[in-house]
Amino acid sequence: MKFKALIGLLFLTVVVSAQNTEKQKINQVLDNWHLAAANADFDAYFGLMTKDGVFLGTDATENWQNDEFRTFSKPYFDQGKAWSFTSVERNVYLNDSKTFAWFDELLDTQMKICRGSGVLKKENGQWKIAHYVLSIAVPNENVDELIQIKEAKDDALLLELKKKN
Numbered sequence: 001m002k003f004k005a006l007i008g009l010l011f012l013t014v015v016v017s018a019q020n021t022e023k024q025k026i027n028q029v030l031d032n033w034h035l036a037a038a039n040a041d042f043d044a045y046f047g048l049m050t051k052d053g054v055f056l057g058t059d060a061t062e063n064w065q066n067d068e069f070r071t072f073s074k075p076y077f078d079q080g081k082a083w084s085f086t087s088v089e090r091n092v093y094l095n096d097s098k099t100f101a102w103f104d105e106l107l108d109t110q111m112k113i114c115r116g117s118g119v120l121k122k123e124n125g126q127w128k129i130a131h132y133v134l135s136i137a138v139p140n141e142n143v144d145e146l147i148q149i150k151e152a153k154d155d156a157l158l159l160e161l162k163k164k165n
Contacts, residue, residue: 060157104116
């Protein structure tokens with residue numbers, strides 16, 4: 001009986017250790033990705049994304065497919081000044097087969113506190129960012145004020161979007 005309990009504990013330790021190792025790798029990829037932007041290292045930044053990666057920015061019109069995002073971002077990187085995001089809190093989750101992960105993070109940015117979330121997938125043994133969503137965190141008590149600021153632009157965009165459908 002003690003032997004079975006010991007084997008069970010050993011198995012659980014191995015599983016938890018493997019999951020922590022994968023989470024550490026994912027955290028490193030995300031930290032390196034943010035650092036590459038801060039250092040304006042275009043190749044390193046986009047090298048950490050999948051070829052079909054998507055970046056959703058803070059503006060409602062920013063749904064950047066990888067090639068479009070590269071084109072948009074290139075001038076910022078070329079000037080030596082992209083953006084600087086530092087994660088101050090992050091949660092990482094893995095599927096059972098450890099082939100994809102999802103996460104959320106709070107970021108210290110030039111826009112103050114933002115939230116990032118996304119999906120990574122394993123390609124050829126390496127974690128790559130497949131989808132990233134950036135949003136500006138707005139305190140609940142400031143939502144009414146923010147709505148007033150963006151109301152006219154949002155109304156116009158909503159009309160345009162509804163016409164497309």
